[in-house]
Amino acid sequence: MSDILVLNGPNLNLLGTRQPEVYGSTTLAMIEDACRDRAQTLRYTVTCVQSNHEGELIDAIHAARGRHVGIIINAGAYTHSSIALMDAIASVEIPTVEVHLSNIHAREEFRHRSYIAPVSLGQICGFGATGYLLAMEALAVHLSKGAA
Numbered sequence: 001m002s003d004i005l006v007l008n009g010p011n012l013n014l015l016g017t018r019q020p021e022v023y024g025s026t027t028l029a030m031i032e033d034a035c036r037d038r039a040q041t042l043r044y045t046v047t048c049v050q051s052n053h054e055g056e057l058i059d060a061i062h063a064a065r066g067r068h069v070g071i072i073i074n075a076g077a078y079t080h081s082s083i084a085l086m087d088a089i090a091s092v093e094i095p096t097v098e099v100h101l102s103n104i105h106a107r108e109e110f111r112h113r114s115y116i117a118p119v120s121l122g123q124i125c126g127f128g129a130t131g132y133l134l135a136m137e138a139l140a141v142h143l144s145k146g147a148a
């Protein structure tokens, strides 16, 4: 098993046209392609899922058990509100890296709190689409330590 789940939450399907001054002009399809390429270099594969629905994100996390060695998640606005997503990640015990395109700590105060952070290996934010690739590198390093 060497597949990584790249999970994107609400409104991230609109990347490319959504507030490009905040989120950049890279589309989600471009990000997913870049993740696939980087994963291949690192000898992993990726499965990409995006949903605007909290329950579907939770279902994808539950289904990750036995299928994915790690999760990279940008939960969008659910980051700041969803105890249910936090509980789902904690329940499956799959190494998870949290990503945000923007630097959530430099934005409105309500974005400073993340319910995902306490159940993640770490958080990468503020580096735009590159953050997903940094997350993949970090996950690969973590997984290789486990394998050693």
Ligand code: DQA
Binding pocket: 010, 011, 012, 074, 075, 076, 077, 078, 079, 099, 100, 101, 102, 103, 104, 111
């Ligand atoms: C985001 C930051 C969130 O605060 C916001 O609600 C998003 C995108 C980011 O990638 O920067 O939808 O997760």
